[in-house]
Amino acid sequence: MRPNNGLLLLGLYLLCHITSAQELKISSLKELTKYAAESGNQITMEPGVYRLTDYLNADSIRDRRNRKAYQYITFSGSNNTFNLEGVEIELDTEIRTALNPPIHSDEFLITGSNNTFLGLTIRCIGEGTSRGGTVLQVAGEHNVLRNITLHVAGSYPYGYGDLFGKGKQKESTIRHRKHSGLLVTGSHTRLYGCRIYNRSFGHCFFVQQHPKNVYFEDCYAEGEVRATDDILAETSGPAFDVNFKTWTQNREGEYVVTPGYMKSLCEDGFRTYGVCENIAFKNCTAKNTRGGFELRFNSARLENCTTIGTERAYWIGEHTEMINCTGDANYGPLLFVEGSNVAVELTVDPIESDRLVHSLVTILGDSNNVTLKAQDGQQKKKALPILVGYTPPLHGESMSPYSQEEASALTLVNETGMPVTLGEKAHNCTVHTNGDVIDRGLNNQIIH
Structure with a gap:
């Protein structure tokens, strides 16, 4: 059967008219x-x-x-x-x-x-x-x-x-x-x-x-x-x-x-x-x-x-990926990791203030990969600790205390010059760092 060209043209016109x-x-x-x-x-x-x-x-x-x-x-x-x-x-x-x-x-x-x-x-x-x-x-x-x-x-x-x-x-x-x-x-x-x-x-x-x-x-x-x-x-x-x-x-x-x-x-x-x-x-x-x-x-x-x-820059959970991100710890912590299997690439702005700040980063969870860099190679003058096996402060409030929690199989690359503290519940972690380290955990590998 040959197509009816008139009906075809009419259909196309109506379709265009309706959708335009x-x-x-x-x-x-x-x-x-x-x-x-x-x-x-x-x-x-x-x-x-x-x-x-x-x-x-x-x-x-x-x-x-x-x-x-x-x-x-x-x-x-x-x-x-x-x-x-x-x-x-x-x-x-x-x-x-x-x-x-x-x-x-x-x-x-x-x-x-x-x-x-x-x-x-x-x-x-x-x-x-x-x-x-x-x-x-x-x-x-x-x-x-x-x-x-x-x-x-x-x-x-x-x-x-x-x-x-x-x-x-x-x-x-x-x-x-x-x-x-x-x-x-x-x-x-x-x-x-x-x-x-x-x-x-x-x-x-x-x-x-x-x-x-x-x-x-x-x-x-x-x-x-x-x-x-x-x-x-x-x-x-x-x-x-x-x-x-x-x-x-x-x-x-x-x-x-x-x-x-x-x-x-x-x-x-x-x-x-x-x-x-x-x-x-x-x-x-x-x-x-x-x-x-x-x-x-x-x-x-x-x-x-x-x-x-x-007050707090990044607060992340499970399977989060951070690529080429930047932040400061001028008024509060730069990063809270509260989950497992994260991949973080984060540059620290060295800007400082006279305000009280108690940590640069806290990390808990399993199998996380965190790389911290110093912006243009400039290190902060204040020593803000990177806390492995610690929770964020209560409600995230900077004035509130931290507590300890399990962190395992972490790979941390710290190029900021900031000190690292591994808590009692941090185990089987690998830390590459150009800062001082306090290790209270178990089976952690520290590479200066």
């Missing part, structure tokens, strides 16, 4: 909200500053509260491209206070799939607070975010980091209201060139609910730091009101803010909760955050990543 995205130009948040719920479009928004309070007035906030519609904009459509280059949404945090949503309610939500977002900036202003929510959550699958920038604010109290707890009421001496940056819960999410400037107690980038194949490239997370001496100098405020009582003990066994340390005022730069199958970071940087990359319980891959002025 409609190109649309918009210039308001109302239009953005409309097309966020549709699919198959290419949306370009006129550059400029768009105030959320111009879109959500008192009446609409009241209506949303009655309907329990707590998100500002939900991108529920799929197969869209949103060109938002030069677009800034000004987010007055007082709106969150007025909506009074349940805990962990996010504000901008992506639930659709196969969308691409380009160039949006969201800036928090005002004195409102959130109850544990995030500015932006990516919940749908196969979404790509490029050059998204978040300026996060809106937590209580701000200025102390996690000294007085992390949010759980029973464990906290001050009840917190967190506000975080960007949460990924959807599989196959890819982020390129995204930046978060965090002036809130909460995470910058974090991952929950076990998504698969999450990828970060050229992303940047930044917080602020404050000396504990400055906190202790306060004569009023939340910390003063609880007599500076902390939620975790210091090295003297006391639950009190201790002078001499530096605290990040936000939570972690890049954080995972639970197992995220196949998560990777390339050319990413965390500055002045609590944890730089806290990726415990995951098999992660990090390449060319950097930490600057963090």
Whole structure:
């Protein structure tokens, strides 16, 4: 049978018409909200500053509260491209206070799939607070975010980091209201060139609910730091009101803010909760955050990543690979290894501060390979020990003590000049080092 060319051409036309995205130009948040719920479009928004309070007035906030519609904009459509280059949404945090949503309610939500977002900036202003929510959550699958920038604010109290707890009421001496940056819960999410400037107690980038194949490239997370001496100098405020009582003990066994340390005022730069199958970071940087990359319980891959002025730089778990990464131990330890079968290649920035730091690295677990290099051959002046067979301090808090745990079959190459201590539970390890060694373990081989 000969093909019907007319029907064939009609079918091709319909197929192209259905699959091609409609190109649309918009210039308001109302239009953005409309097309966020549709699919198959290419949306370009006129550059400029768009105030959320111009879109959500008192009446609409009241209506949303009655309907329990707590998100500002939900991108529920799929197969869209949103060109938002030069677009800034000004987010007055007082709106969150007025909506009074349940805990962990996010504000901008992506639930659709196969969308691409380009160039949006969201800036928090005002004195409102959130109850544990995030500015932006990516919940749908196969979404790509490029050059998204978040300026996060809106937590209580701000200025102390996690000294007085992390949010759980029973464990906290001050009840917190967190506000975080960007949460990924959807599989196959890819982020390129995204930046978060965090002036809130909460995470910058974090991952929950076990998504698969999450990828970060050229992303940047930044917080602020404050000396504990400055906190202790306060004569009023939340910390003063609880007599500076902390939620975790210091090295003297006391639950009190201790002078001499530096605290990040936000939570972690890049954080995972639970197992995220196949998560990777390339050319990413965390500055002045609590944890730089806290990726415990995951098999992660990090390449060319950097930490600057963090409380603790890298905290890794099972089967993690770190390639050509860099960091400092200016305000806290550079690396916690809390798992087995890791491969680490890490360069130590020699920058120093007057803050108290008690270790360069702690390592526990089995069959780990760790190589530590000195940046440009420069060694740190302070002797920060590399602790083999030791746990991280309690809750990762620099003021808290370490304990000992088993480490076996470790291959450590230490080119930093820093001393190495092998604890009583370290055994069958091989240490190549240009620093001093204290070996309290069993059957360890030391090669100077």
